[in-house]
Amino acid sequence: MPTVSSEELAAAAGVNSAKLRKDFSYLGSYGTRGVGYDVEYLVYQISRELGLTQDWPVVIVGIGNLGAALANYGGFASRGFRVAALIDADPQMAGKPVAGMPVQHTDELERIIQDNGVSIGVIATPAGAAQQVCDRLVAAGVTSILNFAPTVLTVPDGVDVRKVDLSIELQILAFHEQRKAGEEAADTMPAVAARKQPADKGPDGDVPAVMPA
Protein backbone atom coordinates (compact mmCIF):
# COMPACT_ATOMS: atom_id res chain seq x y z
CA MET A 1 0.00 0.00 0.00
CA PRO A 2 1.67 3.23 -1.16
CA THR A 3 1.63 5.90 1.52
CA VAL A 4 2.89 9.45 2.10
CA SER A 5 3.75 11.19 5.30
CA SER A 6 2.52 14.68 6.06
CA GLU A 7 6.18 15.69 6.12
CA GLU A 8 6.77 14.61 2.53
CA LEU A 9 3.62 16.26 1.28
CA ALA A 10 4.40 19.44 3.16
CA ALA A 11 7.89 19.61 1.71
CA ALA A 12 6.55 19.09 -1.80
CA ALA A 13 3.87 21.74 -1.37
CA GLY A 14 6.12 24.15 0.48
CA VAL A 15 3.93 24.38 3.56
CA ASN A 16 4.14 23.44 7.21
CA SER A 17 3.42 19.79 7.96
CA ALA A 18 1.35 20.56 11.04
CA LYS A 19 -0.95 22.79 9.03
CA LEU A 20 -1.33 20.08 6.45
CA ARG A 21 -2.24 17.51 9.07
CA LYS A 22 -4.73 19.87 10.67
CA ASP A 23 -6.33 20.58 7.30
CA PHE A 24 -6.67 16.89 6.62
CA SER A 25 -8.26 16.38 9.99
CA TYR A 26 -11.05 18.78 9.01
CA LEU A 27 -11.83 16.56 6.04
CA GLY A 28 -12.17 13.64 8.40
CA SER A 29 -9.31 11.95 6.61
CA TYR A 30 -7.54 9.52 8.80
CA GLY A 31 -3.94 8.55 8.33
CA THR A 32 -2.17 5.75 10.12
CA ARG A 33 0.21 6.72 12.89
CA GLY A 34 3.72 5.58 12.26
CA VAL A 35 2.95 5.07 8.56
CA GLY A 36 1.31 8.09 6.94
CA TYR A 37 -1.65 8.51 4.60
CA ASP A 38 -2.83 5.93 2.09
CA VAL A 39 -2.31 7.81 -1.16
CA GLU A 40 -5.25 6.37 -3.04
CA TYR A 41 -7.70 6.86 -0.19
CA LEU A 42 -6.45 10.40 0.42
CA VAL A 43 -6.78 11.41 -3.21
CA TYR A 44 -10.29 10.02 -3.29
CA GLN A 45 -11.35 11.82 -0.11
CA ILE A 46 -9.99 15.16 -1.23
CA SER A 47 -11.44 14.76 -4.70
CA ARG A 48 -14.83 14.01 -3.25
CA GLU A 49 -14.70 16.90 -0.82
CA LEU A 50 -13.78 19.34 -3.58
CA GLY A 51 -16.49 18.03 -5.88
CA LEU A 52 -14.12 16.52 -8.43
CA THR A 53 -15.97 13.25 -8.48
CA GLN A 54 -19.17 14.92 -9.55
CA ASP A 55 -20.09 15.77 -13.11
CA TRP A 56 -20.69 19.50 -13.52
CA PRO A 57 -22.37 20.55 -16.73
CA VAL A 58 -21.50 24.15 -17.61
CA VAL A 59 -22.54 26.50 -20.39
CA ILE A 60 -20.25 29.11 -21.91
CA VAL A 61 -22.00 32.23 -23.15
CA GLY A 62 -20.16 34.48 -25.58
CA ILE A 63 -17.98 32.57 -28.03
CA GLY A 64 -15.42 35.19 -28.96
CA ASN A 65 -11.72 34.54 -28.60
CA LEU A 66 -11.98 34.08 -24.87
CA GLY A 67 -15.05 31.85 -25.03
CA ALA A 68 -13.37 29.71 -27.66
CA ALA A 69 -10.21 29.53 -25.56
CA LEU A 70 -12.24 28.35 -22.58
CA ALA A 71 -14.11 25.81 -24.70
CA ASN A 72 -10.79 24.36 -25.83
CA TYR A 73 -9.21 24.44 -22.40
CA GLY A 74 -8.24 20.93 -21.40
CA GLY A 75 -8.16 21.59 -17.69
CA PHE A 76 -11.93 21.60 -17.37
CA ALA A 77 -12.64 18.04 -18.38
CA SER A 78 -9.99 16.66 -16.06
CA ARG A 79 -11.56 18.45 -13.11
CA GLY A 80 -15.06 17.13 -13.54
CA PHE A 81 -16.48 19.84 -15.74
CA ARG A 82 -18.40 19.05 -18.90
CA VAL A 83 -19.15 21.79 -21.40
CA ALA A 84 -22.84 21.24 -22.06
CA ALA A 85 -23.21 24.02 -24.62
CA LEU A 86 -21.58 27.02 -26.28
CA ILE A 87 -23.96 29.93 -26.70
CA ASP A 88 -23.57 33.13 -28.69
CA ALA A 89 -25.90 35.97 -29.62
CA ASP A 90 -24.54 36.28 -33.15
CA PRO A 91 -26.73 34.30 -35.59
CA GLN A 92 -23.67 34.02 -37.84
CA MET A 93 -21.99 31.89 -35.19
CA ALA A 94 -24.89 29.44 -34.82
CA GLY A 95 -23.93 25.97 -35.98
CA LYS A 96 -20.26 26.83 -36.35
CA PRO A 97 -18.12 24.17 -34.69
CA VAL A 98 -15.89 25.31 -31.83
CA ALA A 99 -13.93 22.76 -29.86
CA GLY A 100 -15.83 20.02 -31.71
CA MET A 101 -19.22 21.33 -30.68
CA PRO A 102 -21.75 23.46 -32.57
CA VAL A 103 -22.37 26.96 -31.25
CA GLN A 104 -26.01 27.53 -30.34
CA HIS A 105 -28.01 30.73 -30.45
CA THR A 106 -28.97 32.67 -27.34
CA ASP A 107 -32.63 31.87 -27.99
CA GLU A 108 -31.90 28.32 -26.88
CA LEU A 109 -30.34 29.38 -23.58
CA GLU A 110 -33.22 28.61 -21.26
CA ARG A 111 -34.01 25.27 -22.90
CA ILE A 112 -30.37 24.14 -22.81
CA ILE A 113 -30.00 24.95 -19.15
CA GLN A 114 -33.14 23.16 -18.15
CA ASP A 115 -32.56 20.11 -20.37
CA ASN A 116 -29.05 19.61 -19.04
CA GLY A 117 -29.62 20.61 -15.44
CA VAL A 118 -26.90 23.23 -15.69
CA SER A 119 -26.16 25.07 -12.46
CA ILE A 120 -22.90 26.79 -13.46
CA GLY A 121 -22.61 29.39 -16.23
CA VAL A 122 -19.56 31.11 -17.68
CA ILE A 123 -19.97 34.61 -19.12
CA ALA A 124 -17.39 35.60 -21.73
CA THR A 125 -19.45 38.24 -23.51
CA PRO A 126 -18.61 41.92 -23.98
CA ALA A 127 -19.28 44.04 -20.91
CA GLY A 128 -22.49 45.48 -22.30
CA ALA A 129 -24.23 42.14 -22.65
CA ALA A 130 -23.05 40.57 -19.40
CA GLN A 131 -25.78 41.69 -16.98
CA GLN A 132 -28.54 40.72 -19.37
CA VAL A 133 -27.03 37.29 -19.96
CA CYS A 134 -26.56 36.94 -16.23
CA ASP A 135 -30.22 37.70 -15.55
CA ARG A 136 -31.35 35.11 -18.06
CA LEU A 137 -29.00 32.48 -16.67
CA VAL A 138 -30.26 33.07 -13.15
CA ALA A 139 -33.89 33.06 -14.23
CA ALA A 140 -33.29 29.74 -15.97
CA GLY A 141 -31.92 28.17 -12.81
CA VAL A 142 -28.18 28.81 -12.79
CA THR A 143 -26.89 29.43 -9.26
CA SER A 144 -23.16 29.95 -9.87
CA ILE A 145 -21.65 32.33 -12.41
CA LEU A 146 -18.07 32.82 -13.51
CA ASN A 147 -17.77 36.29 -15.01
CA PHE A 148 -14.95 37.23 -17.40
CA ALA A 149 -16.66 40.41 -18.60
CA PRO A 150 -15.27 43.62 -17.12
CA THR A 151 -18.45 44.48 -15.21
CA VAL A 152 -19.72 43.92 -11.73
CA LEU A 153 -22.81 41.74 -11.93
CA THR A 154 -25.84 42.11 -9.71
CA VAL A 155 -27.48 38.86 -8.67
CA PRO A 156 -30.16 37.82 -6.17
CA ASP A 157 -29.25 36.15 -2.89
CA GLY A 158 -28.28 32.53 -3.18
CA VAL A 159 -26.41 33.01 -6.43
CA ASP A 160 -22.62 32.99 -6.36
CA VAL A 161 -20.63 35.18 -8.73
CA ARG A 162 -16.88 35.16 -9.19
CA LYS A 163 -15.23 37.76 -11.37
CA VAL A 164 -12.01 37.12 -13.23
CA ASP A 165 -9.96 40.11 -14.32
CA LEU A 166 -7.23 38.96 -16.65
CA SER A 167 -5.22 42.11 -16.12
CA ILE A 168 -4.90 41.79 -12.36
CA GLU A 169 -2.10 39.26 -12.52
CA LEU A 170 -0.23 41.46 -14.96
CA GLN A 171 -0.80 44.32 -12.58
CA ILE A 172 0.82 42.40 -9.76
CA LEU A 173 3.84 41.55 -11.89
CA ALA A 174 4.24 45.19 -12.87
CA PHE A 175 3.99 46.19 -9.21
CA HIS A 176 6.91 43.96 -8.28
CA GLU A 177 8.79 44.88 -11.43
CA GLN A 178 8.60 48.50 -10.40
CA ARG A 179 10.04 47.63 -7.00
CA LYS A 180 12.92 45.74 -8.57
CA ALA A 181 13.94 48.87 -10.44
CA GLY A 182 13.55 51.63 -7.88
CA GLU A 183 14.99 50.26 -4.65
CA GLU A 184 13.63 53.06 -2.46
CA ALA A 185 11.34 52.20 0.41
CA ALA A 186 10.13 48.64 0.29
CA ASP A 187 10.26 49.05 4.02
CA THR A 188 7.21 49.97 6.02
CA MET A 189 4.65 48.36 3.75
CA PRO A 190 3.84 45.02 5.32
CA ALA A 191 2.05 43.65 2.27
CA VAL A 192 5.12 43.53 0.10
CA ALA A 193 7.04 40.98 2.11
CA ALA A 194 6.60 38.05 -0.24
CA ARG A 195 7.68 38.54 -3.83
CA LYS A 196 7.07 35.04 -5.05
CA GLN A 197 3.59 33.71 -5.67
CA PRO A 198 2.83 31.64 -2.58
CA ALA A 199 1.91 28.06 -3.37
CA ASP A 200 -0.89 27.95 -0.86
CA LYS A 201 -2.22 31.42 -1.24
CA GLY A 202 -4.12 32.99 -4.05
CA PRO A 203 -3.21 34.69 -7.30
CA ASP A 204 -3.30 37.96 -5.42
CA GLY A 205 -2.22 38.11 -1.82
CA ASP A 206 0.36 40.81 -1.88
CA VAL A 207 -1.05 43.82 -3.61
CA PRO A 208 -3.26 46.51 -2.11
CA ALA A 209 -6.97 46.03 -2.63
CA VAL A 210 -7.85 49.49 -3.79
CA MET A 211 -7.21 50.39 -7.41
CA PRO A 212 -8.47 53.30 -9.46
CA ALA A 213 -9.71 52.83 -13.00
Place this chain on the structure above:
Amino acid sequence: MPTVSSEELAAAAGVNSAKLRKDFSYLGSYGTRGVGYDVEYLVYQISRELGLTQDWPVVIVGIGNLGAALANYGGFASRGFRVAALIDADPQMAGKPVAGMPVQHTDELERIIQDNGVSIGVIATPAGAAQQVCDRLVAAGVTSILNFAPTVLTVPDGVDVRKVDLSIELQILAFHEQRKAGEEAADTMPAVAARKQPADKGPDGDVPAVMPA
Protein backbone atom coordinates in the same frame (compact mmCIF):
# COMPACT_ATOMS: atom_id res chain seq x y z
CA MET B 1 -11.63 70.64 -4.30
CA PRO B 2 -13.52 67.32 -4.42
CA THR B 3 -12.76 65.12 -1.45
CA VAL B 4 -13.79 61.75 -0.03
CA SER B 5 -13.77 60.55 3.53
CA SER B 6 -12.36 57.18 4.50
CA GLU B 7 -15.85 56.34 5.69
CA GLU B 8 -17.38 56.87 2.26
CA LEU B 9 -14.66 54.91 0.50
CA ALA B 10 -14.89 52.10 3.01
CA ALA B 11 -18.64 51.82 2.58
CA ALA B 12 -18.26 51.74 -1.20
CA ALA B 13 -15.57 49.09 -1.06
CA GLY B 14 -17.21 47.07 1.67
CA VAL B 15 -14.28 47.27 4.06
CA ASN B 16 -13.56 48.78 7.44
CA SER B 17 -12.71 52.47 7.36
CA ALA B 18 -9.88 52.11 9.89
CA LYS B 19 -8.18 49.50 7.73
CA LEU B 20 -8.51 51.75 4.74
CA ARG B 21 -6.95 54.67 6.56
CA LYS B 22 -4.13 52.48 7.81
CA ASP B 23 -3.46 51.20 4.31
CA PHE B 24 -3.33 54.75 3.00
CA SER B 25 -0.90 55.70 5.72
CA TYR B 26 1.55 53.10 4.39
CA LEU B 27 1.49 54.83 1.02
CA GLY B 28 2.41 58.05 2.73
CA SER B 29 -0.82 59.56 1.51
CA TYR B 30 -1.97 62.36 3.66
CA GLY B 31 -5.56 63.38 3.96
CA THR B 32 -6.82 66.46 5.69
CA ARG B 33 -8.37 66.02 9.11
CA GLY B 34 -11.93 67.20 9.22
CA VAL B 35 -12.17 67.05 5.43
CA GLY B 36 -10.98 63.80 3.95
CA TYR B 37 -8.76 62.91 1.02
CA ASP B 38 -8.32 65.02 -2.09
CA VAL B 39 -9.67 62.67 -4.75
CA GLU B 40 -7.34 63.72 -7.53
CA TYR B 41 -4.23 63.57 -5.39
CA LEU B 42 -5.24 60.23 -3.91
CA VAL B 43 -5.88 58.65 -7.29
CA TYR B 44 -2.53 59.88 -8.51
CA GLN B 45 -0.65 58.58 -5.48
CA ILE B 46 -2.23 55.14 -5.65
CA SER B 47 -1.75 54.94 -9.39
CA ARG B 48 1.89 55.78 -9.02
CA GLU B 49 2.45 53.32 -6.21
CA LEU B 50 0.86 50.52 -8.21
CA GLY B 51 2.84 51.40 -11.31
CA LEU B 52 -0.15 52.55 -13.34
CA THR B 53 1.56 55.74 -14.40
CA GLN B 54 4.39 53.86 -16.02
CA ASP B 55 4.29 52.45 -19.51
CA TRP B 56 4.85 48.70 -19.47
CA PRO B 57 5.60 47.12 -22.82
CA VAL B 58 4.60 43.45 -22.86
CA VAL B 59 4.88 40.67 -25.40
CA ILE B 60 2.32 37.92 -25.81
CA VAL B 61 3.72 34.60 -26.99
CA GLY B 62 1.33 32.04 -28.45
CA ILE B 63 -1.46 33.59 -30.45
CA GLY B 64 -4.13 30.92 -30.22
CA ASN B 65 -7.59 31.69 -28.96
CA LEU B 66 -6.34 32.74 -25.57
CA GLY B 67 -3.48 34.83 -26.90
CA ALA B 68 -5.86 36.59 -29.26
CA ALA B 69 -8.31 37.17 -26.44
CA LEU B 70 -5.57 38.75 -24.37
CA ALA B 71 -4.40 40.88 -27.28
CA ASN B 72 -7.93 42.20 -27.67
CA TYR B 73 -8.52 42.67 -23.97
CA GLY B 74 -9.24 46.31 -23.31
CA GLY B 75 -8.30 46.26 -19.67
CA PHE B 76 -4.57 46.21 -20.39
CA ALA B 77 -4.25 49.55 -22.10
CA SER B 78 -6.18 51.36 -19.39
CA ARG B 79 -3.84 49.97 -16.75
CA GLY B 80 -0.61 51.15 -18.31
CA PHE B 81 0.21 48.09 -20.37
CA ARG B 82 1.16 48.35 -24.02
CA VAL B 83 1.25 45.24 -26.17
CA ALA B 84 4.60 45.60 -27.91
CA ALA B 85 4.32 42.46 -30.00
CA LEU B 86 2.37 39.28 -30.65
CA ILE B 87 4.58 36.28 -31.25
CA ASP B 88 3.73 32.81 -32.54
CA ALA B 89 5.77 29.82 -33.62
CA ASP B 90 3.48 28.98 -36.54
CA PRO B 91 4.88 30.52 -39.78
CA GLN B 92 1.30 30.54 -41.11
CA MET B 93 0.39 33.08 -38.45
CA ALA B 94 3.21 35.47 -39.29
CA GLY B 95 1.90 38.75 -40.66
CA LYS B 96 -1.70 37.93 -39.88
CA PRO B 97 -3.35 40.86 -38.11
CA VAL B 98 -4.68 40.22 -34.62
CA ALA B 99 -6.07 43.11 -32.61
CA GLY B 100 -4.82 45.48 -35.29
CA MET B 101 -1.25 44.27 -35.07
CA PRO B 102 0.70 41.81 -37.22
CA VAL B 103 1.74 38.54 -35.60
CA GLN B 104 5.51 38.03 -35.64
CA HIS B 105 7.47 34.82 -35.79
CA THR B 106 9.29 33.36 -32.81
CA ASP B 107 12.62 33.97 -34.55
CA GLU B 108 12.13 37.68 -33.85
CA LEU B 109 11.56 37.16 -30.12
CA GLU B 110 14.97 38.23 -28.81
CA ARG B 111 15.20 41.25 -31.12
CA ILE B 112 11.70 42.46 -30.22
CA ILE B 113 12.36 42.22 -26.50
CA GLN B 114 15.61 44.10 -26.69
CA ASP B 115 14.39 46.76 -29.11
CA ASN B 116 11.36 47.54 -26.97
CA GLY B 117 12.92 47.10 -23.56
CA VAL B 118 10.30 44.53 -22.64
CA SER B 119 10.51 43.22 -19.09
CA ILE B 120 7.15 41.45 -18.87
CA GLY B 121 6.17 38.48 -21.01
CA VAL B 122 2.86 36.61 -21.30
CA ILE B 123 2.92 32.93 -22.24
CA ALA B 124 -0.24 31.59 -23.85
CA THR B 125 1.29 28.66 -25.70
CA PRO B 126 0.44 24.98 -25.34
CA ALA B 127 1.97 23.35 -22.27
CA GLY B 128 4.69 21.63 -24.25
CA ALA B 129 6.21 24.84 -25.57
CA ALA B 130 5.95 26.92 -22.42
CA GLN B 131 9.26 26.13 -20.70
CA GLN B 132 11.23 26.63 -23.87
CA VAL B 133 9.54 29.97 -24.55
CA CYS B 134 10.11 30.93 -20.93
CA ASP B 135 13.84 30.18 -21.17
CA ARG B 136 14.18 32.34 -24.28
CA LEU B 137 12.24 35.19 -22.71
CA VAL B 138 14.43 35.14 -19.62
CA ALA B 139 17.63 34.89 -21.64
CA ALA B 140 16.53 37.92 -23.65
CA GLY B 141 16.01 39.99 -20.53
CA VAL B 142 12.42 39.44 -19.37
CA THR B 143 12.16 39.40 -15.57
CA SER B 144 8.41 38.90 -15.06
CA ILE B 145 6.34 36.19 -16.68
CA LEU B 146 2.61 35.61 -16.68
CA ASN B 147 1.98 31.95 -17.48
CA PHE B 148 -1.37 30.72 -18.82
CA ALA B 149 -0.01 27.36 -19.94
CA PRO B 150 -0.86 24.46 -17.63
CA THR B 151 2.74 23.82 -16.58
CA VAL B 152 4.90 24.88 -13.70
CA LEU B 153 7.77 26.94 -15.08
CA THR B 154 11.31 26.84 -13.75
CA VAL B 155 13.10 30.17 -13.71
CA PRO B 156 16.33 31.54 -12.22
CA ASP B 157 16.32 33.72 -9.12
CA GLY B 158 15.24 37.28 -9.70
CA VAL B 159 12.56 36.32 -12.20
CA ASP B 160 8.92 36.44 -11.11
CA VAL B 161 6.41 33.97 -12.46
CA ARG B 162 2.69 33.99 -11.89
CA LYS B 163 0.56 31.12 -13.09
CA VAL B 164 -3.07 31.56 -14.07
CA ASP B 165 -5.25 28.48 -14.05
CA LEU B 166 -8.56 29.29 -15.69
CA SER B 167 -10.25 26.30 -14.13
CA ILE B 168 -9.53 27.22 -10.53
CA GLU B 169 -12.34 29.75 -10.29
CA LEU B 170 -14.74 27.25 -11.77
CA GLN B 171 -13.47 24.77 -9.22
CA ILE B 172 -14.30 27.13 -6.41
CA LEU B 173 -17.81 27.71 -7.72
CA ALA B 174 -18.37 23.98 -7.98
CA PHE B 175 -17.11 23.55 -4.44
CA HIS B 176 -19.72 25.95 -3.08
CA GLU B 177 -22.38 24.60 -5.43
CA GLN B 178 -21.84 21.16 -3.94
CA ARG B 179 -22.34 22.56 -0.46
CA LYS B 180 -25.57 24.26 -1.45
CA ALA B 181 -27.00 20.92 -2.49
CA GLY B 182 -25.91 18.56 0.28
CA GLU B 183 -26.48 20.42 3.51
CA GLU B 184 -24.56 17.93 5.64
CA ALA B 185 -21.63 19.15 7.67
CA ALA B 186 -20.59 22.62 6.71
CA ASP B 187 -19.74 22.78 10.36
CA THR B 188 -16.26 22.10 11.58
CA MET B 189 -14.43 23.34 8.48
CA PRO B 190 -13.36 26.89 9.27
CA ALA B 191 -12.45 27.75 5.70
CA VAL B 192 -15.99 27.61 4.43
CA ALA B 193 -17.38 30.46 6.46
CA ALA B 194 -17.55 33.01 3.65
CA ARG B 195 -19.45 32.00 0.57
CA LYS B 196 -19.23 35.25 -1.32
CA GLN B 197 -16.05 36.41 -3.05
CA PRO B 198 -14.54 38.92 -0.65
CA ALA B 199 -13.93 42.30 -2.20
CA ASP B 200 -10.55 42.70 -0.58
CA LYS B 201 -9.32 39.17 -0.75
CA GLY B 202 -8.22 37.12 -3.68
CA PRO B 203 -9.96 34.99 -6.28
CA ASP B 204 -9.31 32.06 -4.03
CA GLY B 205 -9.33 32.51 -0.29
CA ASP B 206 -11.81 29.90 0.80
CA VAL B 207 -10.89 26.64 -0.77
CA PRO B 208 -8.32 24.12 0.42
CA ALA B 209 -4.89 24.50 -1.14
CA VAL B 210 -4.19 20.87 -1.94
CA MET B 211 -5.78 19.49 -5.07
CA PRO B 212 -5.07 16.25 -6.88
CA ALA B 213 -4.87 16.08 -10.67
Place this chain on the structure above:
DNA sequence: CCATCTTTGTGCACGCGTTCACAAAGACAT
Protein backbone atom coordinates in the same frame (compact mmCIF):
# COMPACT_ATOMS: atom_id res chain seq x y z
C1' DC C 1 -9.58 84.44 18.40
C1' DC C 2 -11.96 80.93 20.49
C1' DA C 3 -15.30 77.14 20.38
C1' DT C 4 -17.11 73.43 18.02
C1' DC C 5 -17.32 69.90 14.76
C1' DT C 6 -15.51 66.66 11.54
C1' DT C 7 -12.20 63.35 10.07
C1' DT C 8 -7.58 61.69 10.13
C1' DG C 9 -3.76 58.88 11.99
C1' DT C 10 -2.54 55.37 15.21
C1' DG C 11 -1.78 52.87 19.90
C1' DC C 12 -3.89 49.00 21.75
C1' DA C 13 -6.70 44.91 22.28
C1' DC C 14 -8.93 41.24 20.34
C1' DG C 15 -9.42 37.15 17.40
C1' DC C 16 -7.96 33.89 14.11
C1' DG C 17 -4.82 31.15 11.73
C1' DT C 18 -0.22 29.17 11.88
C1' DT C 19 3.25 26.73 14.19
C1' DC C 20 5.24 24.24 17.98
C1' DA C 21 5.52 20.38 20.70
C1' DC C 22 4.03 16.25 22.64
C1' DA C 23 1.06 12.42 24.01
C1' DA C 24 -1.38 8.67 21.80
C1' DA C 25 -1.53 5.19 18.35
C1' DG C 26 -0.08 1.89 15.62
C1' DA C 27 3.64 -0.76 12.89
C1' DC C 28 7.39 -3.68 13.15
C1' DA C 29 11.20 -6.23 15.11
C1' DT C 30 12.79 -9.26 18.63
Place this chain on the structure above:
DNA sequence: ATGTCTTTGTGAACGCGTGCACAAAGATGG
Protein backbone atom coordinates in the same frame (compact mmCIF):
# COMPACT_ATOMS: atom_id res chain seq x y z
C1' DA D 1 4.07 -10.25 24.20
C1' DT D 2 6.92 -6.42 24.97
C1' DG D 3 9.75 -2.62 23.47
C1' DT D 4 11.12 0.64 20.14
C1' DC D 5 10.40 3.68 16.50
C1' DT D 6 7.72 6.45 13.41
C1' DT D 7 4.04 9.52 12.38
C1' DT D 8 -0.45 11.18 13.42
C1' DG D 9 -3.79 14.28 15.71
C1' DT D 10 -4.32 18.16 18.57
C1' DG D 11 -3.91 21.31 22.81
C1' DA D 12 -1.53 25.40 23.67
C1' DA D 13 1.45 29.38 22.49
C1' DC D 14 2.69 32.66 19.29
C1' DG D 15 2.32 36.29 15.79
C1' DC D 16 -0.06 39.13 12.67
C1' DG D 17 -3.70 41.54 10.72
C1' DT D 18 -8.20 43.73 11.75
C1' DG D 19 -11.10 46.73 14.20
C1' DC D 20 -11.91 49.79 18.08
C1' DA D 21 -11.50 54.00 20.16
C1' DC D 22 -9.46 58.28 20.96
C1' DA D 23 -6.23 62.15 20.82
C1' DA D 24 -4.49 65.41 17.48
C1' DA D 25 -5.28 68.34 13.58
C1' DG D 26 -7.47 71.30 10.92
C1' DA D 27 -11.74 73.48 8.98
C1' DT D 28 -15.58 76.39 9.87
C1' DG D 29 -18.65 79.61 12.21
C1' DG D 30 -19.63 82.97 15.61
